[in-house]
Amino acid sequence: MTSGSRAASVPAVELKVSTRSHAGHTVVTIVGEIDLYTAPRLQAEFTRLLGQSQTMLVVLDMSAVEFCDSTGMNVLLSALKRLRERGGTLEVAAPRPAVRKILQVTGLDSVFVVHETMPEKLLTSESQG
Structure with missing residues (x-):
């Protein structure tokens, strides 16, 4: 019957990733959950971003x-490493409490620059793009 297709059904958790670049920096907006199933989508976006631009921040x-x-944290660390190899950096802005806690428990809050909110300079530059 259809047992083969039913075995592969996992609750669909959507991950949306969008990017916008302005004058040497890129804002990557992530919506949803980053886990074993969705992390490859984020990894692919970082690969695309790093392969096509000279973004440093x-x-x-x-x-x-x-x-x-x-799994998601490993994707972020990998992107940070690749950016640092090019002289760039990766910063985290406006993490929700659950994500902030993971950053603190793992010590990654001292590896990444973590902003409470989106930096004002990046918000104002959006309209100039």
């Missing part, structure tokens, strides 16, 4: 990220 808008597991 990437700021992750995590205000709409409800959950991030160790």
Whole structure:
């Protein structure tokens, strides 16, 4: 019967990733949950972003990220490493309490620059793009 297709059905958790670049910095807005199933989508976006631009500062808008597991944190660390190799940096902005707690428990809040909110300079530059 249809047992083969039913076995692969996992609750669909959507992850939306959008990017916008302005004068040497890129804001990556992430919406949803970052976990084992959705992390490859985020990894693919970082690969695309790093492959096509000379962006030196990437700021992750995590205000709409409800959950991030160790797989997601590994994707963020990998992107940070790749940016640092090019002289750039990756910053985290507006993490929700659950994500902030993961950053604190793992010690990654001292690895990433973490902003309570989206930096004002990035908000004002949006309209100039």
